[in-house]
């Protein structure tokens with residue numbers, strides 16, 4: 001069995017759209033190069049995401065056990081202040097499915113808003 005260590009992160013930007021990146025678990029600490037408001041720390045068996053929230057401008061922390069993270073299809077972290085999803089982490093296909101659905105709904109809403117104007 002090949003152990004897939006790739007992990008996909010989708011993080012909302014201040015435009016309320018998702019930026020998506022797939023990296024190997026071992027490169028995760030460097031992923032913040034692509035996301036300037038995300039810091040990732042790996043401590044023993046835990047992984048800590050530190051996000052300077054682009055939606056509410058506060059810092060949020062999320063802590064996961066690495067083995068849990070690799071087992072799950074997808075974990076969703078939310079902005080605690082606005083109570084909306086902020087980032088997704090997990091398997092690429094699941095994340096892409098969710099992001100595409102979200103982008104589609106968002107564009108439909110925008111279309112509706114435009115026709116209402």
Ligand SMILES: [Zn+2]
Pocket residue numbers: 053054055056057058060079080081082
């Ligand atoms: Zn927030």
